[in-house]
Amino acid sequence: MRCYCVLHHGQPLELVDRPTPQPQGTEVLLRVQAAGVCHTDLHLWEGHYDMGGGKKLTLAERGIKPPLTLSHEIVGEVVAAGPLAPADRARVGRVALVHPWIGCGQCPACLRGEENICAKPQALGVARPGGFADYVIVPHPRYLIDIDGLDVAQAAPLACAGVTTYSALKKFGDRIVSDPVVIIGAGGLGLMAIEVLKALGGRGAIVVDLDPVKRDAALAAGALQVIDAKASDAVAQIQQATGGGARAVLDLVGATPTVTLAMGCAARGGHVVICGLMGGDLTVSLPVIPMRPLTLQGSYVGTLAELEELVALVKRTGMRAIPVTRRPMEQANAALQDLHHGRVVGRTVLVP
Ligand SMILES: [Zn+2]
Ligand SMILES: [Zn+2]
Known part of the structure; x- marks a missing residue:
């Protein structure tokens, strides 16, 4: 499969050809239909956060090192599931928004349902490969939320900008x-x-x-x-x-x-x-x-329950989508550069 990866911080994303992963255990494999471009992707691409006073927090200090496949705003179609994935939620052909803010699943924050503030985050597009690729692995189908006919490119930003x-x-x-x-x-x-x-x-x-x-x-x-x-x-x-x-x-x-x-x-x-x-x-x-x-x-992103509430709110109220510019996945670099230079109104969403 094709991935657009950060191989060196601050350098253009590179097209990498990788074997398509096979889902194990409870994992599901999704074919990416839409992947949003967020400011966090810029920080991950640059490799650091500005902590003030000349101090920088590097991603390496947080255990995040290239190669990185960015994008945590993902809508995809289930194409395969591991043997332990609940069959009803992992059925092939299901099109879903992915909750990317995944934690370790075992710490007190995760057990409270606050995986987004887990001390060992496993977020897609950050700690694990994200959506700038043909396929993405999601650890469990409980992170999938049905979008019921919402436009895939308009639904994708709900996973970060929305929640x-x-x-x-x-x-x-x-x-x-x-x-x-x-x-x-x-x-x-x-x-x-x-x-x-x-x-x-x-x-x-x-x-x-x-x-x-x-x-x-x-x-x-x-x-x-x-x-x-x-x-x-x-x-x-x-x-x-x-x-x-x-x-x-x-x-x-x-x-x-x-x-x-x-x-x-x-x-x-x-x-x-x-x-x-x-x-x-x-x-x-x-x-x-x-x-x-x-x-x-x-406030740091949101919980799975909050993303589910938000998607329900969108369906119930017909909440208007923000302006979305669709670009082909091959333009991942240009899309990142445009965001970097403040040239994006609304959201850019990459599509296959
Ligand atoms: Zn945790
Ligand atoms: Zn984001």
């Missing part, structure tokens, strides 16, 4: 109904967050981004208002738009300037959730945390 924003928005509780959510970053995740927020019956989104093209995309997706992150009075504009300060801020960028903006525009009692991994660091005056009082929370 990441769904899980983050859930952390705000009822605030999403009573108050607008300030969303920082109008890339694929930002547009997805606008759609998920609408499907959940939220009050609406005030979207902040540097790029006028992305702000226009946010307005087209139904944002209540958009604000230029570069404006010298961006904090004041957000405070005015939220009637005195934001009670819910979702930072999908996660860089020093965006988290600073998020904390600056938050109301007393405000709740800031950070999902983005652009990196950097922040010095915070500690009395600010109790005196304002602020909640600063991280």
Whole structure:
């Protein structure tokens, strides 16, 4: 089978011909029908995260080394199953979205159903081969979710952009109904967050981004208002738009300037959730945390149960898909480069 692999960090993906794997035990083999391109793929391709203060966390320190087959946003068709895979869930011809955020299955987090925060993650497209290939192995069919006729390229981003924003928005509780959510970053995740927020019956989104093209995309997706992150009075504009300060801020960028903006525009009692991994660091005056009082929370992708809830929500509400650009798998490199240079509106999804 063909795989588009990282053989050396920062170098173009290379086409590698490998034997098609045979599913063992409970595993299922899927023929890839759609594979989304995410910012995390860029970090994996570059080989490090920016931890701030000049420090970098290399993937090698996390036990992740080339060769890597990227993409964790996968829809595929079951073509074979191991002898221990439950036959009804692993039937050949089933087309399903894959939950990629797989853990060790044995630690306390995994036993709570929070495989996404397992200390020994086995995520597809990260620790295990992902979707930039003709075929992918999934360890158990319980990670497959029926998409029942949803378009495969539109369903694929639900596995990361979708569940990441769904899980983050859930952390705000009822605030999403009573108050607008300030969303920082109008890339694929930002547009997805606008759609998920609408499907959940939220009050609406005030979207902040540097790029006028992305702000226009946010307005087209139904944002209540958009604000230029570069404006010298961006904090004041957000405070005015939220009637005195934001009670819910979702930072999908996660860089020093965006988290600073998020904390600056938050109301007393405000709740800031950070999902983005652009990196950097922040010095915070500690009395600010109790005196304002602020909640600063991280959110990392989502659980299998949350992805199942999200797919059910999409089916129930007909939630609109984010703009998706389909490109042939052979253009994996160009698609990654376009994302790297900020040229992608919505999501790029590779198809066979
Ligand atoms: Zn675990
Ligand atoms: Zn992702």
